[in-house]
Amino acid sequence: xxxxxxxxKLTSQFVRSKIRLVKIxxxxxSRAAQSxxxxxxxxxxxxxxxxxxxxxxxVFLFTIMSSTKTLxxxxxxxxxxxxxxxxxxxxxxxxxxxxxxxxxxxxVSGDFDFELLRPLPxxxxxxxxxxxxxxxxxxxxxxxxxxxFISNNLxxxxxSNLILFLLLFGNSILIAFSFHLFFSSVSILTxxxxxxxxxxxxxxxxxxxxxxxxxxxxxxILTFIVxxxxxxxxxxxxxxxxxxxxxxxxxxLLGIVFLRFSVSFWQYSLKRYSSASS
Amino acid sequence: MSKYLQIIxxxxxxxxxxxxxxxxxxxxxxxxFLTLIIFWLAIYGEKDKILDYQRSQLLTYVIGxxxxxxxxxxxxxxxxxxxxxxGELTKLLLQPLKIFNFWFIRDLTDKALNIFFAxxxxxxxxxxxxxxxxxxxxxxxxVIFVVLVILSTLLYxxxxxxxxxxxxxxxxxxxxxWLLGIVLLELFAGAYFPIDILPSWLVRIIYWxxxxxxxxxxxxxxxxxxSINMSIKIILISFCWLIFFFVLASVLWKKGVKNxxxxxx
Numbered sequence: 060x061x062x063x064x065x066x067x068k069l070t071s072q073f074v075r076s077k078i079r080l081v082k083i084x085x086x087x088x089s090r091a092a093q094s095x096x097x098x099x100x101x102x103x104x105x106x107x108x109x110x111x112x113x114x115x116x117x118v119f120l121f122t123i124m125s126s127t128k129t130l131x132x133x134x135x136x137x138x139x140x141x142x143x144x145x146x147x148x149x150x151x152x153x154x155x156x157x158x159x160x161x162x163x164x165x166x167v168s169g170d171f172d173f174e175l176l177r178p179l180p181x182x183x184x185x186x187x188x189x190x191x192x193x194x195x196x197x198x199x200x201x202x203x204x205x206x207x208f209i210s211n212n213l214x215x216x217x218x219s220n221l222i223l224f225l226l227l228f229g230n231s232i233l234i235a236f237s238f239h240l241f242f243s244s245v246s247i248l249t250x251x252x253x254x255x256x257x258x259x260x261x262x263x264x265x266x267x268x269x270x271x272x273x274x275x276x277x278x279x280i281l282t283f284i285v286x287x288x289x290x291x292x293x294x295x296x297x298x299x300x301x302x303x304x305x306x307x308x309x310x311x312l313l314g315i316v317f318l319r320f321s322v323s324f325w326q327y328s329l330k331r332y333s334s335a336s337s
Numbered sequence: 338m339s340k341y342l343q344i345i346x347x348x349x350x351x352x353x354x355x356x357x358x359x360x361x362x363x364x365x366x367x368x369x370f371l372t373l374i375i376f377w378l379a380i381y382g383e384k385d386k387i388l389d390y391q392r393s394q395l396l397t398y399v400i401g402x403x404x405x406x407x408x409x410x411x412x413x414x415x416x417x418x419x420x421x422x423x424g425e426l427t428k429l430l431l432q433p434l435k436i437f438n439f440w441f442i443r444d445l446t447d448k449a450l451n452i453f454f455a456x457x458x459x460x461x462x463x464x465x466x467x468x469x470x471x472x473x474x475x476x477x478x479x480v481i482f483v484v485l486v487i488l489s490t491l492l493y494x495x496x497x498x499x500x501x502x503x504x505x506x507x508x509x510x511x512x513x514x515w516l517l518g519i520v521l522l523e524l525f526a527g528a529y530f531p532i533d534i535l536p537s538w539l540v541r542i543i544y545w546x547x548x549x550x551x552x553x554x555x556x557x558x559x560x561x562x563x564s565i566n567m568s569i570k571i572i573l574i575s576f577c578w579l580i581f582f583f584v585l586a587s588v589l590w591k592k593g594v595k596n597x598x599x600x601x602x
Contacts, residue, residue, distance in 0.1 A: 098508065098509055098512075100507075100509050100512070101509040101511070101512035102512075104509065104512040104513060104515070104516045105512050105515065105516070107516060108515055108516040108519075108520040108521070109520075111520060111521065111524070112520050112524065115524045115535075118535060118536065118539065119529075119530055119534070119535060122388075122534060122535060122536065123380060123387075123388070123530075123534065126387055126388050127380055127382075127384070127387060130379055130380060131379055251357070254357065254358050254361035254362070255361075257361070257365060258361055258364060258365055258368075261365045261368045261369060262368060264368075264369075264372065265368065265372050267372075268372075268376050268379075272375055272376060272378075272379035273375055274375075277375075
C-alpha cells in the first residue's frame with residue numbers, strides 16, 4: 060500500500076510534468092507561428108485555399124442532399140455533421156502532429172541525436188515539434204460553427220450524447236496520435252514518411268461521408284486496420300444517439316490497442332536508430 | 338531527337354527507382370476514385386436521375402475524371418520550382434536543351450505511366466461496379482472531345498509551368514501551387530464532381546476561370562451535354578486561355594532566367 064501523502068506527491072509530480080510539456084508545446088507553437096508569419100503571403104494563400112475547399116464541399120453536400128433528401132438513411136443535416144466532424148478531427152490532428160512532416164529531415168541529417176538528449180519524451184519533438192498555426196486559427200470558428208449547426212439543425216442533443224461525443228473525439232485524437240507515432244517509427248527504420256502520411260490522409264477522407272455507404276469488407280478495413288470509422292463516424296453517431304454500448308467499448312478498446320502498439324513500435328524503432336548522417 | 342528519348346528513359350528510370358512512392362501515389366488515386374464511385378452509387382440508390390445527370394452519365398463522368406487526371410493533370414513540371422529555388426536549374430541551363438521541350442517531354446512520360454495504371458484501375462473498378470459506360474453520341478462529339486483534351490493538356494502544362502516559374506521571385510511558390518494547382522484546380526476543374534450541380538451563381542464564377550476547360554468541359558462533350566455551338570465556344574475559350582498562359586509562362590521564364598542567381602548552387 061502506498062501511503063496517502065506519497066500518492067498525493069506522485070499525482071502532483073505527474074500533473075506538474077504534464078503542465079511542463081504543455082508549456083514546452085506552447086513555446087514550440089509560438090516559434091512555429093513566428094516562422095509561418097514571416098512568410099505571411101503564404102499564410103494568406105493557404106488560409107484562403109482551406110476556406111475555399113471547406114466552403115465548396117459544404118455547398119456541394121448541401122446541394123446534393125437537398126436533391127436526394129437522404130443518404131444511407133441520414134438526412135441532409137446529419138450528412139453535413141459527418142462532414143463537419145471529419146474536418147474537426149482532421150484539422151485538430153494536422154494542427155497538433157504537423158511535426159511528422161519535418162521528422163524525416165531530422166532523421167536523415169542525424170539531428171535527431173540532439174533531440175534525444177533533451178529531457179523530453181522521445182516522441183515529443185517528432186510529433187509536436189511543429190504546430191500549424193493556420194489550422195490552429197481555423198479551429199475555434201469551426202468548433203463555434205459546429206455547435207451552432209447542431210443546436211439549430213438537430214433535435215435537442217441529450218447531454219450524455221454530447222459528453223460521449225467529446226470523449227470519443229478525444230479517443231479519435233489519441234488514435235491519430237498513435238498513427239503519427241507509427242509513421243515516425245517507420246521513418247526511423249526506412250527514412251520514408253511522406254507516402255505513408257498522405258495515404259493515411261487520403262484514407263481518412265473516405266469518412267468525409269458517412270462510412271455506412273461502403274461495403275462490409277471496406278467497412279471492416281476502415282474499422283480495424285485504418286480505423287477512420289472510429290475516428291469520425293463513431294463520434295458522429297454518438298452525437299445522434301445511434302451508438303450501441305458495444306461500439307462505444309470497441310472504440311475505446313481500439314484506441315488503447317493502437318496506442319499500445321504504436322508506443323511499442325516506437326521503442327523498437329528507437330533501438331534501431333543509427334544516427335544516419337554521422 | 339535522341340536526347341529527348343534519353344529524357345523519356347531517365348524519367349522512367351526515376352520512377353522505377355522510387356517504385357514505392359509511385360505505387361503509393363497510384364493507391365491514393367485508387368482510393369479517391371473508389372470513394373467517389375461508392376459515394377455516387379449511394380447517392381443514386383434506386384434513383385436513375387439526379388440534378389440532370391443520369392446514373393450511367395455520372396458514373397461515366399467519374400471514370401472520365403480518373404482517366405483525364407492521367408492525361409491532363411499528370412505533370413512533372415511542378416519540379417521546376419524546386420530546381421529554381423535550389424539552384425539545380427543551372428545544370429539544365431548548361432545543357433543543349435529547350436527548356437519547354439524538356440519539361441513537356443517529362444510531362445508526357447509521366448502521363449503515359451499514369452494513363453497505363455489508371456486504365457488498369459478503371460477496368461478493375463468497372464468490373465466491380467458493373468454499369469454501362471456512356472459513349473459519345475456521334476463521331477463529331479468524339480473528335481471535339483479529343484481536340485479539347487489536347488488543348489487541355491497543353492493548357493495545364495503552361496499553367497503549371499507559369500506557377501513553377503514564379504519561384505524566380507518568391508519563396509512562397511508551394512503555397513501558390515497548393516492554392517492554384519491543387520485546391521482550385523481540382524475543385525474548379527470538376528475533378529471531384531460536375532461543376533454544374535453547384536448553385537448557378539457559383540457556376541458562373543467558376544466558368545470565368547481556366548480550370549473547367551481542363552476536365553469538366555471535355556467530359557460534358559463526351560456525355561453529349563453540349564451543343565455544337567457550345568462546343569465550338571468551349572474550344573475557342575480554351576484556346577484563348579492556352580495562348581494567355583503560353584505568353585505568360587514564356588515572358589516570365591525569359592525575365593526569370595535573366596535575373597536567375599542560382600541561389601542554392
